[in-house]
Amino acid sequence: MRDDTLAGHRFHPSILREYDIRGIVGETLGEADARAIGRSFASVLKEAGGKTIAVGRDGRLSSPAIEAALVEGLAQSGINVVRVGLGPTPMLYFAVHTLGVDAGIMVTGSHNPPDHNGFKLMLGKKPFFAADIQRLGKIAASGDFPRGAGRVSERTVLEAYVARIRHDFDGARPLAVAWDAGSGAAGEAMKLLTSGLPGRHVLLNEVIDGRFPAHHPDPTEPKNLLQLQEAVRREACDFGVAFDGDADRIGIVDGRGRILWGDQFMVLLARDVLRNAPGSTIIADVKASQVLFDEVARMGGKPLMWRTGHSLIKSKMAETGAPLAGEMSGHIFFADRYYGYDDALYAGVRILGILARGTESLAQFRDSLPAVVNTPELRFPCSEQRKFAVIDEVRARLERAGANVSAIDGVRVKTGSGWWLLRASNTQEVLVARAEARDEAGLETLKGLLAEQLRASGVTPPQF
Numbered sequence: 470m471r472d473d474t475l476a477g478h479r480f481h482p483s484i485l486r487e488y489d490i491r492g493i494v495g496e497t498l499g500e501a502d503a504r505a506i507g508r509s510f511a512s513v514l515k516e517a518g519g520k521t522i523a524v525g526r527d528g529r530l531s532s533p534a535i536e537a538a539l540v541e542g543l544a545q546s547g548i549n550v551v552r553v554g555l556g557p558t559p560m561l562y563f564a565v566h567t568l569g570v571d572a573g574i575m576v577t578g579s580h581n582p583p584d585h586n587g588f589k590l591m592l593g594k595k596p597f598f599a600a601d602i603q604r605l606g607k608i609a610a611s612g613d614f615p616r617g618a619g620r621v622s623e624r625t626v627l628e629a630y631v632a633r634i635r636h637d638f639d640g641a642r643p644l645a646v647a648w649d650a651g652s653g654a655a656g657e658a659m660k661l662l663t664s665g666l667p668g669r670h671v672l673l674n675e676v677i678d679g680r681f682p683a684h685h686p687d688p689t690e691p692k693n694l695l696q697l698q699e700a701v702r703r704e705a706c707d708f709g710v711a712f713d714g715d716a717d718r719i720g721i722v723d724g725r726g727r728i729l730w731g732d733q734f735m736v737l738l739a740r741d742v743l744r745n746a747p748g749s750t751i752i753a754d755v756k757a758s759q760v761l762f763d764e765v766a767r768m769g770g771k772p773l774m775w776r777t778g779h780s781l782i783k784s785k786m787a788e789t790g791a792p793l794a795g796e797m798s799g800h801i802f803f804a805d806r807y808y809g810y811d812d813a814l815y816a817g818v819r820i821l822g823i824l825a826r827g828t829e830s831l832a833q834f835r836d837s838l839p840a841v842v843n844t845p846e847l848r849f850p851c852s853e854q855r856k857f858a859v860i861d862e863v864r865a866r867l868e869r870a871g872a873n874v875s876a877i878d879g880v881r882v883k884t885g886s887g888w889w890l891l892r893a894s895n896t897q898e899v900l901v902a903r904a905e906a907r908d909e910a911g912l913e914t915l916k917g918l919l920a921e922q923l924r925a926s927g928v929t930p931p932q933f
């Protein structure tokens with residue numbers, strides 16, 4: 470049945486993205502869009518035989534109004550809505566897994582600037598992404614929404630969520646930990662969680678504030694970890710944990726204040742998981758260090774390299790039955806004793822448990838890893854029209870030359886010196902590169918090979 474109040478809603482073309490819906494509030498994303506997303510998603514949910522959804526929101530200033538409009542849209546299309554309120558994205562995932570609902574939508578701008586906002590969606594217990602998200606645009610444009618009067622209720626899950634995470638803490642000796650919520654949506658959950666854990670806990674930016682006054686809540690940027698590094702040193706902590714704006718990504722620093730990237734602390738997590746589940750598959754994305762894949766194999770696990778993107782990794786994990794997966798970006802997924810979604814609070818507690826059970830410090834663990842030199846993730850502009858074509862050209866040239874190329878996501882090339890990666894971002898007009906070698910001379914060789922391929926396709930190589 471056609472609804473005249475919302476006939477033919479058109480979204481700004483930039484907001485329906487690969488893994489989520491995201492825009493700039495008041496510019497590309499507003500309450501009318503949120504209502505239309507509710508009505509379009511209701512159509513998909515009804516078609517799948519569902520009738521109830523959980524909705525959560527982060528701590529951004531725009532989130533209450535956007536959440537209200539989304540809930541209104543869902544209810545107007547006959548969907549029953551359970552509002553779980555303010556909290557991290559994994560709390561919404563937890564609600565979907567435990568409340569007997571058919572879907573979930575989180576209103577969040579994740580780690581993006583304060584004036585951004587968006588939506589992460591689940592249908593059943595699976596991520597809803599790629600072509601499914603594009604389909605919402607078509608449904609909205611048609612204005613062909615179901616009508617009804619859904620019930621709206623409120624349900625607090627924060628205590629149950631935190632209790633579930635704390636349940637899996639298995640440490641013995643008390644440690645000192647600094648935690649930085651970055652004023653993001655993890656704040657309340659982090660306070661409640663640490664108040665029930667043994668040891669000494671130093672909390673930073675635990676008050677949720679959508680303006681992010683202390684620093685931006687994105688632990689992949691070293692400058693956003695400065696405050697945590699300083700607190701770890703000042704308070705003589707064993708290690709430090711940081712969350713992104715909606716706590717589906719984690720950042721880690723050791724007791725000496727050094728950053729451990731996702732592919733480094735994943736070795737620690739994999740070791741623990743493989744002890745309980747020997748021989749199991751451990752997934753990491755194509756940006757991850759060769760050290761992680763080699764260590765997983767050495768410990769008797771099956772390393773699986775997969776495409777970058779939290780929705781893609783989650784789907785691959787479900788398909789392979791892998792108990793653990795992780796991305797360089799800090800999305801860590803535990804199906805071992807947990808639900809298989811990316812939850813940074815949960816990952817933090819598992820790291821704490823491992824360190825508090827053993828005698829090795831995180832700094833000692835870091836120093837025990839095989840020494841390699843690598844670049845960070847290098848991102849540089851390339852037009853939407855060219856970015857995938859460049860990858861195809863590079864792959865074709867390398868294959869003709871007989872190079873050792875993995876084409877899972879872009880090209881990852883193995884040479885005698887190490888490996889280099891070039892891939893096209895699914896979400897931005899950029900190419901992403903990374904290289905890793907055993908020594909500086911090897912790294913220079915790899916950078917040269919990468920630059921040569923970029924120039925051959927008319928792209929200016931990044932400064933490295």
Ligand SMILES: [Zn+2]
Nearest residue numbers: 579713715717
């Ligand atoms: Zn996030």
